[in-house]
Amino acid sequence: MGLLDTEFSDDNIVITKVDDLLNWARLSSLWQMSFGLACCAIEMMATSASHYDFDRFGVIPRPSPRQADIIIISGTVTLKMATRIKRLYEQMPDPKYIISMGSCSNSGGPYWEHGYHVLKGVDRVIPVDVYVPGCPPRPEALLEGLLTLQEKIRNESLVKKAV
């Protein structure tokens, strides 16, 4: 909004489409559920800390699923955890998005072959929007994943979704 403030000095009207306005609002403040699973969570922490600064994309960690728009599955999903993740996801209010971070949550990763207690991909329990590959993905990769998600939200349409 900073730009618009300087554009008009008097009261004024801005015309836009509902879709655009909603999407713009949604994609610029994706509150993230602070929920770390395994090693990838450390890279997620690094992403939100000083050097990479997740905050500049409007991503603020929230401890409760009720306040979150996006959940980053950052790590190995075990069978015991899978049901909890599903429940956490169900507790989030709509619209909600999922980034699957790291090979583990994408596909089981290094634990694919012998991990008898590892879920082979979190998309078996919840619908994933963006997959970020890597073990662990670099913070830049996670940022790229977030930008991809923003792009996806930008092209969403309320009308199309309703149909």
Place this chain on the structure above:
Amino acid sequence: MLKTEQMVLNMGPQHPSTHGVLRLELELEGEVIINVKPHLGYLHRCFEKHCEAMTYPQIIPYVDRLDYLASMNNEMGYAIAVERLLDIKVPERVEYIRIIMAELQRIASHMVAVGTYGIDIGAFTPFLYLFRDRERILTLFEKTCGARLLYNYIWVGGLSHDLPINFVNETRDFLKDFKKTVIEVNNLLSYNKIFIERTANVGVLPVDSAINYGITGPNLRASGLKWDIRRNDPYSIYDRFDFEIPVGEGKHGQVGDCWDRYFLRVQEMVQSIRIIEQALDQLPEGEITSALPKRIKPVEGQIYSRVENPKGELGFFIVSKGQLQPFRVKVRPPSFINLSVLGELCKGHLIADVVAILGSIDIVLGEVDR
């Protein structure tokens, strides 16, 4: 005495202060904790099962993922165990590089411990300062071996790469700057009145029950016992360096309280700086690959070998049946054993103190559950 109804409260597995996916079942009477039951297994990644199927070098990446905040130390522990089994000696330069890496990693691990502990208590700023500096350690690692978090760098009998150009100078620069950060963190957090009120005299762990529970690492030393495997059972070349082993003194309360455990980590970072500086001074030129075995196939036998990890004593018990794969690898994870004392520490404290106590034990769930 007035009795209130007892209540059971679940904390976790999704909780910002459980440092991962730990679930605590708190039995409360009003706000007072009667009993704490940790529930594990949310991150059980079948490490020991993997070891049965992998060859010795293939296990190293999985060793990384035990305590993912201290991968270098894990690798070093595992490599030393297998080297003892094989009875090989690694070149001087390798020993020095390993020590430099392990101590840098110790600093990085304690940075996360101290930073997130600040967050648990409600201070966000030290976390940001420490992560700023941690990023520099990770950059050093990345230049060395290409990875930021999980390295597969220390191999059995050697290393995957030699040090990059200019590593020594860059590390020295970092250490110089980091000394200032330690002072900053001390001023911001360690001597902060609010922080001391929250942590001093909370969760006191007397030294005898620390020994009974098998606690190791900073938690044990904070209770006042000078026990450090780098000194008491020296491995690699730790006997060549001059460093102190800080112990808890109970500066702001009783010996072995949360503040002691926290501050011990800060002191250990300073000692790690000393070790790295000495190692950088003495770093010899030479070969790093000469001792790398072509095929790792130890003769029948077994070994238990332990190293001092940032969290405590990390031990590997390896049984070999003379094959390419080990017959059995058992880990003695410091975090898991340190966690066992949680119930005792929390008893009688308020529910808000659970977070302070859990943070001060500094566990990593990857290692607790394996």
